[in-house]
Amino acid sequence: MSVSRRTRLHAKAWLFERDTGFGSAYVGSANFSGAALMGGLEWTVKFTQHGQPDLFTPVQGAF
Known part of the structure; x- marks a missing residue:
């Protein structure tokens, strides 16, 4: 993939x-x-309420 290609x-x-x-x-x-x-x-990344509460809690607030 060239550097100029957009993703x-x-x-x-x-x-x-x-x-x-x-x-x-x-x-x-x-x-x-x-x-x-x-x-x-x-x-796609998965995170859990029990395993990664520092990530899960803000997502709960946003949605």
């Missing part, structure tokens, strides 16, 4: 809260469009 990023987020305190959040760019599948850079 598009269209981030999305999903938040799943559970009464047990074991919620999950997914943030990333995963997309199933033709452009994404053929030449895009797709990624």
Whole structure:
């Protein structure tokens, strides 16, 4: 890939809260469009309410 090539990023987020305190959040760019599948850079990261509360709590406030 050349340095001059642009990469598009269209981030999305999903938040799943559970009464047990074991919620999950997914943030990333995963997309199933033709452009994404053929030449895009797709990624998603998962973090949990129990394992990464310093990340999960701000996401709860934002959504």
